[in-house]
Amino acid sequence: MPENPIPAQALISEPDRQAISEPLASSLERRSFGLVIGMLGMVAAILLLAPTVIVVITSFTSGYSLKFPPAGYSARWYEALWSDSPELVDAFLLSAELAALATALSVVLSVAAALALARRKEGWARGLEALFLSPLMLPTLAIGLSLLMLFNLAEAGLSFTTLVIGHVAIISPYIVRTTSASLLQMNASLLESAHSLGASAVYVFRTVTLPLISRGILAGAFIGFMASFDNVAVSLFLSDARSQVLPIRMWQMIESNLDVRAAAVSGVLITVTLIMMIVMERVAGISKHLR
Incomplete structure (x- = not known):
């Protein structure tokens, strides 16, 4: 060795x-x-x-004010929502009505805009698309204040109608975005084949385009509905004394006396939102349209 x-x-x-x-x-x-x-x-x-x-x-505290951690646990405040909170129920129904109406109007306007602009490459089309999507980049407080000034210049008093217009302005970009994404993923040869067979534009949209982009529309409508229902800034500027939506009512409750019912309402909304997200993911595949 x-x-x-x-x-x-x-x-x-x-x-x-x-x-x-x-x-x-x-x-x-x-x-x-x-x-x-x-x-x-x-x-x-x-x-x-x-x-x-x-x-x-x-929200499950047994006390009379918002405090974490709770001294004890109880479901009393959830029971109080149904038995002793008519103003919260009215605010919830108003918010649901506002969100549903604003979403319906936004779907009509946004789908039309997406159909006109999604496949165009011209500069004016890209400029209009950027204009439609601009509310996503602006603070909602700035949008609410600017709309309030616009209505004042037009001498239009605040009402439920102005509230709907403001919500349409802030939720339409979501539907434009998801619908445009669905249109860009659609095979253009299907439309060309339908037109070559003599189908009218309305018939092609109803039988070919709409079924293919329906999931994108549903995804955008769901996001828009939740954004409208949960909005505070625009509602704060554009609502009158008779149009007090649920987020503003909850904000006033917390500001005045730290009412525990506000936490209970939040718990209900969180649960409902999770259930709706699971359902919409199964139906429309929301995550696919947010990539």
Whole structure:
């Protein structure tokens, strides 16, 4: 046996060592990047979900004011919503009516806009599309204030009608976006085939286009309905004394005396929203239209 054996590393040439170390470094880089992104995602999820969890837990308090953690637990405030809160029920019905009407009008206007602009490449079409989507980039407070100034210049008093117009302005971009995405994914040869067979534009839209983009319309309508129902800023500027929607009523309850019923209403809305999201995901595949 030799007295000074040759180290194993010396038997590996420099190019071979580089070939081994490069995949190892690349693997470590990918794992470290995934670890950092995973930790940031976990922190973001906690920050987003923690307020919701706190509100739901607080809604089951047995006390008479909003306090976390609760001193005791009870479902008394959920019972009070149905037995002793007619003003909240009226506000809920008004919000549902407002959201439904604004969503219906927005669907008609937004689908027409998407059909006219989705497949066009001209500069004016892209400019109009950016104009229709601009409410998504502007603060809702600025939109509400600007609409209030516009109605004042037109000498139009605040009413339920002005409230509907304001909500149409803020939820239409969602429907335009999802409908345009569905139109761009549609095979244009289907429309050309239908037209070549002598079908009219209305018949083609009813039998070919509408069934293919219906899921995109439903996804946008659902998002728009929830955005309208939950809106505070525009409703605060454009509603009159007789049109007090549920978010504003809840805000006043919390501002005045920290009423626990506001947390109970939030718990109901969170539950209903989750159920509606699951149903709409099964029916329309919302996540596919938000990518």
